[in-house]
Amino acid sequence: xxxxxxxPKHLITATGQRVxxxxxxxxxxxxxxxxxQSLDQGLQFLIQYxxxxxxxxxxxxxxxxxxxxxxxxxxxxxxxxxxxxxxLYFCASSVLARDNEQFFGPGTRLTVL
Amino acid sequence: SQQGEEDPQALSIQEGENAxxxxxxxxxxxxxxxxxxxxxxxxxxxxxxxxxxxxxxxxRLRVTLDTSKKSSSLLxxxxxxxxxxxxxxxxxxxxxxxxxxxxxxxxxxxxxx
Numbered sequence: 001x002x003x004x005x006x007x008p009k010h011l012i013t014a015t016g017q018r019v020x021x022x023x024x025x026x027x028x029x030x031x032x033x034x035x036x037q038s039l040d041q042g043l044q045f046l047i048q049y050x051x052x053x054x055x056x057x058x059x060x061x062x063x064x065x066x067x068x069x070x071x072x073x074x075x076x077x078x079x080x081x082x083x084x085x086x087x088l089y090f091c092a093s094s095v096l097a098r099d100n101e102q103f104f105g106p107g108t109r110l111t112v113l
Numbered sequence: 114s115q116q117g118e119e120d121p122q123a124l125s126i127q128e129g130e131n132a133x134x135x136x137x138x139x140x141x142x143x144x145x146x147x148x149x150x151x152x153x154x155x156x157x158x159x160x161x162x163x164x165x166x167x168x169x170x171x172x173r174l175r176v177t178l179d180t181s182k183k184s185s186s187l188l189x190x191x192x193x194x195x196x197x198x199x200x201x202x203x204x205x206x207x208x209x210x211x212x213x214x215x216x217x218x219x220x221x222x223x224x225x226x
Contacts, residue, residue: 002155002157002158031212033212033213033214035214035216042216042218042219043201043203043216044216045213045214045215048212048213055212056212056213058213088153090155090156092156092214094212096212100161100212101146101158101161102146102158102212102214103158104148104155104156104157104158105155106154106155107154107155109153
């Protein structure tokens with residue numbers, strides 16, 4: 001158990017819908033990262049927050065957004081969902097902003113029908 | 114796009130044998146991390162090696178890093194059936210403001226009892 005929690009575990013929804021994925025980092029970790037794992041694209045970095053502020057952005061679609069709240073939990077919002085958005089979405093956390101281990105949550109498996 | 118290429122893509126060995134996985138990357142890095150993923154589950158952090166380190170050990174794991182060749186290897190000694198999983202290398206590059214990880218495609222390791 002990494003100490004990072006993600007909810008829900010599974011999410012099944014229809015195209016065009018909007019969903020919110022939630023992540024609670026390990027106690028004391030200020031940095032939160034979101035990654036997407038799909039069969040065709042592999043594991044890709046989406047976005048990073050550090051202590052409530054966006055720190056780095058990766059291959060995140062404009063239909064996706066995220067935020068980190070004062071209690072350090074983070075939410076990833078996915079809207080206008082397409083079939084190709086079906087994937088495993090991981091949250092990871094680390095103590096610092098850079099150069100240290102990231103600990104991953106169990107992931108949310110999103111299926112868009 | 115993926116920074117790393119892992120070799121081999123799949124590896125099948127007998128219990129007790131050693132398993133070696135290789136990772137190559139393209140840009141300068143701050144550190145390189147290895148993760149394990151059991152089928153469809155979360156990523157487990159195994160080991161981090163910094164760009165100024167050449168070798169690191171953790172239990173049955175040995176990681177080497179050759180920054181001149183932009184490559185790393187993960188050796189698992191005396192493998193067990195429980196080591197069956199996918200193994201990913203991930204790099205934190207020197208140019209990021211944050212600490213995003215760029216993952217390779219992974220090596221699927223099967224250890225036969």
